[in-house]
Every structure is written in structure tokens, then in C-alpha cells.
Amino acid sequence: MFAKLKSQLHAQTLVAGDSGYDEARKIYNGMIDKHPGIIVRCTTAQEVSQAVRLAREEKLEVSIRSGGHNGAGLALVDGGMVIDLSGMKGIAIDAGKQQAKVEPGNTLSEVDQATHEHGLALPSGIIGSTGIGGITLGGGLGYLSRKGGLTIDNLLECEVVLANGDRVTANATEHPDLFWALRGGGGNFGVVTSFTFNLLPVKNVYAGPMFWPMEKAAEAMRFYDKVTKDAPDDLYGFFAFLIVPSGDPFPEHLHGKNVCGVVWCYTGDLTGAEDVFAPIRAFGPPILDFVSEIPMPALNTMFDQLYPPGLQWYWRAHYVREFSEGFIAQNIAFGKAIPTMHSTTHLYPIDGKVHAVSNGDTAWANRDARWAQVIVGVDPDPGKATEVTNWCKSYYEALQPFAMNKGAYVNFMMEEGAERVQSSYGDNYHRLVKIKSKYDPDNFFHINQNIKPE
Ligand SMILES: Cc1cc2nc3c(=O)[nH]c(=O)nc-3n(C[C@H](O)[C@H](O)[C@H](O)COP(=O)(O)OP(=O)(O)OC[C@H]3O[C@@H](n4cnc5c(N)ncnc54)[C@H](O)[C@@H]3O)c2cc1C
Structure with missing residues (x-):
């Protein structure tokens, strides 16, 4: 055959x-x-x-x-x-309209480079090698989420090949039901062969990582929670527990140490950035501070070398609404027990412009969360696969009492069963099932976080 x-x-x-x-x-x-x-x-x-x-x-x-x-x-x-689709690399920028038409084979880094030339940027993820196709259809969280929303909040139109092979355009007026479902519903509804995005006028940012010692972790989490809750939409930071890599540019006395930290991204007036960061720098003080003015694509590829393709990955995720004392304590306990240098946890903010859209406006149903947390067990050595997986699973289990609901961001899920997919879409699930039944009644596209037709 x-x-x-x-x-x-x-x-x-x-x-x-x-x-x-x-x-x-x-x-x-x-x-x-x-x-x-x-x-x-x-x-x-x-x-x-x-x-x-x-x-x-x-x-x-x-x-x-x-x-x-x-x-x-x-x-x-x-x-x-x-x-x-990895060979579909077309990108056309309309600088006047601040829009980009992007084929699905582009990586985030390729999109960034193209938009940056025009002083523009697309809100999307934090690692340059990620594909624009999957990240967009699942939602798209990253450094510009607070300022500009999810990637899907900047999606204007998709060209789609449906399950019967027909080609259609989906936007606010043509196939609006399909367009609604594509914004968060993953690869369930067809093959997207082109995305049209709105872009933001962002060129350089004041950004980078800032670390504190584990002894300060509880205070640092509370401080970060307070600072980001009251901050303007231009100040974004994701919180992390990690092991400092052994090598440049990290100072030798920190190599191999477990720390907590924030990777910041400030998109406001850069002449005032030092003033914005003065109270943040006054906390601690930080044991490492790499926050400075850099081009947006440099921020979006900052961790690419640390995470090349081919490493062993196992991850689990959930949504978080608040930093309770129990939640803080569990994160510190598992943050101290990170098994390998590449393993980590990140708390990606869901706030600012992500909250300006309601749960029913797109398929992405968890805008009332404040963070999407991902716990990643990673190592280059296949012999460590079990160890990193077990750490990840037990960390995840320990945090279950503090999770906002039983769902997770679909782009951070392993194959975790139909119930988990349904929980992730909450009240939007039944509408998704109806749209799936219309566009893909026999579930042709089912190798995904599957929404089953009626
Ligand atoms: C190192 C790393 C960093 C990440 N960082 C972030 C982050 O900062 N923010 C974030 O939101 N997510 C992040 N993610 C998660 C990421 O969004 C998902 O892994 C996503 O699936 C990647 O998209 P892809 O195109 O590379 O994936 P692929 O593995 O190629 O595709 C994944 C699935 O998406 C669907 N799909 C992909 N393209 C199409 C298409 N054109 N048409 C229809 N369906 C399609 C299919 O169902 C496919 O199975 C990260 C992942 C990794 C591994």
C-alpha cells in the first residue's frame, strides 16, 4: 500500500x-x-x-x-x-497593518526574526525551536502574554484542510464556529496550512533571569506574587525552580546549585526600566541578575542551547489560581529535589490581556487561572528517563490539592486520557464536540488531545 x-x-x-x-x-x-x-x-x-x-x-x-x-x-x-508540514516555511509581513501570514513549518525563532526586522513581535512561547503550528492551536503562552494575550488572541485567520480534504478559510465571518474551535482546540479540526496574525510593536525589551537562593524561596514566591499582581501589563515574569547550569555565563560559585528565580520581560519605555526594577532588585538581593536591554528574539532563544532537540522529556501540568502557603511549601520541597540539571518547573502567568478575553470567547477555557504550571523532568541520558519521570509525577501528585481544576493546558499534556482532555476544556467542551461532529464526524484527526465527535 x-x-x-x-x-x-x-x-x-x-x-x-x-x-x-x-x-x-x-x-x-x-x-x-x-x-x-x-x-x-x-x-x-x-x-x-x-x-x-x-x-x-x-x-x-x-x-x-x-x-x-x-x-x-x-x-x-x-x-x-x-x-x-515542517517544510512549509513561508512568512509574509505586512508592516503597515502590523500583520503576518505564517505557514505552519516555521519555528518561533523564524517568526521572531522576520517580525523583528519591522519592530514587531507575535506573543508566543519562550523557546525558539517550538513550532508555530502546535503552539498556536493549543493557545500559546509566553513573554508577551500579559501585554498582548495568548497567541490565539492575535490570530485573525486560518487556512484549513478539513477531514474530507476540502480547503476552507476560517475567521470571524467565514466558518466562525471552526475559527472559535481552532483557537485552543489543537489539531482536532483540520490541518492548518496558514495562520494570519496580528503583531505588537515590540522590538527591544528589558529582560532576563534573576535568581534567589533556596533559603529565600518562600519569601521570593510571595514577593513575586505581590509584584506581578499589581504590575502594569508591560511587566511580565515567570517563576521557576531550577539548578544553575555548570558553565558560562553563570558564575562558578552558583554552578549546580538549586535556586528559584524569575525570568522577566519588560516591554514599557526602556528609559524608565531601571526605575521599574529598582524595587525588585531591592528584594533579596538577587544572587544573579542578568536583566538588561536585549532584542526580543534574543530573549525568545535565550534557553535554546540549554534545551537542544533529542533530550528525554516527561512533563505534567495544571492551572494555579493562588500561591497558598501549602502550595509554596510543596514547590520548595520538590524544588530542592530536582533530579537533573535540565529538570525544572515554570509557572507561566495567565493575566493581563489574557484575562481581557472571556473563557467562552475562544476554545481556551482557563482564563480565570493566574498561572499554568509545567513540571518538566529532562535529561540527555536515556538511563535517567525513569528518574526524571518519577520526580515529575510525584511533584505533580503533591500539587493536586492546590490545582485550580482537573484540567491542564493541552500543549503541556502527555497522553493522560479522555477525562483530562474534557476537564481542560471545561464548559467549552460540549461546544467543541458539536463543532468536531460537524467538521470531522468520524474522528479522522484523532492523534491529538482528542475531542471525540458525538
Ligand atoms: C522546549 C519546549 C518549550 C515550550 N514552550 C512553550 C511555551 O513557552 N509556551 C507554550 O504555550 N507552549 C510551549 N511548549 C509547548 C508547545 O506549545 C507544544 O509542544 C506544541 O505542541 C508544539 O507545537 P509544534 O508545532 O512544535 O508541535 P508538533 O509536535 O509538530 O505538533 C503537535 C500537535 O499539534 C497539532 N498541530 C501542529 N501543527 C498543526 C497544524 N498546522 N494543523 C493542525 N494541527 C496541528 C497536532 O495535533 C500535533 O500532534 C513548549 C514545548 C517544548 C518542548
Whole structure:
């Protein structure tokens, strides 16, 4: 069957035994080792449409790959067809309108570089190698969330190949139900072959990490909570527990030490940035302070070298509404027990402009949270996979009493079952099921955080 498909498909294809097949089935998470039947490297929407129709005829399971960053490995499918969009790299910027039309194969770093040339930026994630496709459809949290909302809050239009192979445009007036579902509903509704975004006028920022010793962690969490609650939308910071990497640019006396810290991003008037940070610097004082003026793309790629593709990743996530004393104590206990240098936890703020949109306005249903916390067990050595996974799971279990609900940000989930997906969409789930039933009644797109049709 795959030989027949190879001859029919217009796009480049790879099957087991082809040179490049093993490279093409590698994704960001080194724990994932799937063997697709055929990888279809689409470069146009027509090629995607043909791949969808042929996969349907052959009754093949289909996965969609953009940047390949999904922790659970949902970009790949064993034995089925991978629709690989990583070659779709078009980006067109309309500087006058402050908009960008972006194909799904771009990484965040590629989008950043292109927009930065025009003094513009898209609110999105914190690691440059992440794919624009998956992060957008799941929501999109990052340094500019407080100032500009989620990535989906800046999404104006999508071009989509539906489960029957038809191509449609979804925006506020054309297929508005589909457009609503695409903003948070992940890859459930079709293959998005183009995104049109609104951009923000952001060029340089006053940003970077600031660390405090573990002995100050409880005070630091309370201080951070207070500062960010009352701050203007230009001041963003995500809180973290981590181990300081052993090497430049970190001072030697901190190498290998467990610390807590915040990675800040200030987007206001840069001439006043020192004044904004004066009271923050007065707390502690910090044992490391790398906060300074930098170009936005430098911030968005600051941690890329530390987290290259191919490491072992296991993660768990939940939503947090407040820093109670119990929550603080558990985070400190697990922050002291981080198993490897790459393992960490991040608390990504959900505030500012994310709160300006209501839960029912898009499929993304947890805007009443204040943070999305992700706990990541990471190491280059496959021999440490069990250790990092166990730390992550027990940390997650210990925080369950403090979680806002039973859901999580779908982009931070492993394969955790149907109930968890439903909880993540809360009151929006039934509307999503209706839209799924209309656009994909036989659940053709199910290698994802799956919303099952009626
Ligand atoms: C190191 C790292 C850092 C991260 N940082 C952040 C962050 O700062 N903020 C944040 O919000 N998230 C972050 N994430 C999570 C990230 O949003 C998800 O992993 C997301 O799935 C990555 O998108 P991708 O295109 O790279 O993924 P892929 O693995 O290629 O795709 C994941 C899934 O998305 C769907 N999908 C992808 N593209 C399309 C498309 N064009 N059409 C239809 N469906 C599609 C499919 O269901 C697919 O299975 C991070 C992940 C990692 C590993």
C-alpha cells in the first residue's frame, strides 16, 4: 500500500528503508520512538489535501507535524501517515497593518526574526525551536502574554484542510464556529496550512533571569506574587525552580546549585526600566541578575542551547489560581529535589490581556487561572528517563490539592486520557464536540488531545 501511495502522492514521501526516514521520524522529545508507515512532506495546501484524501481512502491513521515539539509525541503515528508540514516555511509581513501570514513549518525563532526586522513581535512561547503550528492551536503562552494575550488572541485567520480534504478559510465571518474551535482546540479540526496574525510593536525589551537562593524561596514566591499582581501589563515574569547550569555565563560559585528565580520581560519605555526594577532588585538581593536591554528574539532563544532537540522529556501540568502557603511549601520541597540539571518547573502567568478575553470567547477555557504550571523532568541520558519521570509525577501528585481544576493546558499534556482532555476544556467542551461532529464526524484527526465527535 505504501508503494502505491508513494507513486500517487505529489509531495516527497519517506518510508522505512528510505534514506532520511530515520531522521524524519525524530522529534524534539528523545523519549519518543515511533515508526510511521509513511511520512508525507507537504509544501503546499494542495499536497496536504491530497494526502488527507488518500489516507482516508486507505483507512490510515494520520498525525500532523509542524515543529515536532509536542511532549507526548503526537506529531507522529506508528504505522500510519505523518502529514509533515515542517517544510512549509513561508512568512509574509505586512508592516503597515502590523500583520503576518505564517505557514505552519516555521519555528518561533523564524517568526521572531522576520517580525523583528519591522519592530514587531507575535506573543508566543519562550523557546525558539517550538513550532508555530502546535503552539498556536493549543493557545500559546509566553513573554508577551500579559501585554498582548495568548497567541490565539492575535490570530485573525486560518487556512484549513478539513477531514474530507476540502480547503476552507476560517475567521470571524467565514466558518466562525471552526475559527472559535481552532483557537485552543489543537489539531482536532483540520490541518492548518496558514495562520494570519496580528503583531505588537515590540522590538527591544528589558529582560532576563534573576535568581534567589533556596533559603529565600518562600519569601521570593510571595514577593513575586505581590509584584506581578499589581504590575502594569508591560511587566511580565515567570517563576521557576531550577539548578544553575555548570558553565558560562553563570558564575562558578552558583554552578549546580538549586535556586528559584524569575525570568522577566519588560516591554514599557526602556528609559524608565531601571526605575521599574529598582524595587525588585531591592528584594533579596538577587544572587544573579542578568536583566538588561536585549532584542526580543534574543530573549525568545535565550534557553535554546540549554534545551537542544533529542533530550528525554516527561512533563505534567495544571492551572494555579493562588500561591497558598501549602502550595509554596510543596514547590520548595520538590524544588530542592530536582533530579537533573535540565529538570525544572515554570509557572507561566495567565493575566493581563489574557484575562481581557472571556473563557467562552475562544476554545481556551482557563482564563480565570493566574498561572499554568509545567513540571518538566529532562535529561540527555536515556538511563535517567525513569528518574526524571518519577520526580515529575510525584511533584505533580503533591500539587493536586492546590490545582485550580482537573484540567491542564493541552500543549503541556502527555497522553493522560479522555477525562483530562474534557476537564481542560471545561464548559467549552460540549461546544467543541458539536463543532468536531460537524467538521470531522468520524474522528479522522484523532492523534491529538482528542475531542471525540458525538
Ligand atoms: C522546549 C519546549 C518549550 C515550550 N514552550 C512553550 C511555551 O513557552 N509556551 C507554550 O504555550 N507552549 C510551549 N511548549 C509547548 C508547545 O506549545 C507544544 O509542544 C506544541 O505542541 C508544539 O507545537 P509544534 O508545532 O512544535 O508541535 P508538533 O509536535 O509538530 O505538533 C503537535 C500537535 O499539534 C497539532 N498541530 C501542529 N501543527 C498543526 C497544524 N498546522 N494543523 C493542525 N494541527 C496541528 C497536532 O495535533 C500535533 O500532534 C513548549 C514545548 C517544548 C518542548
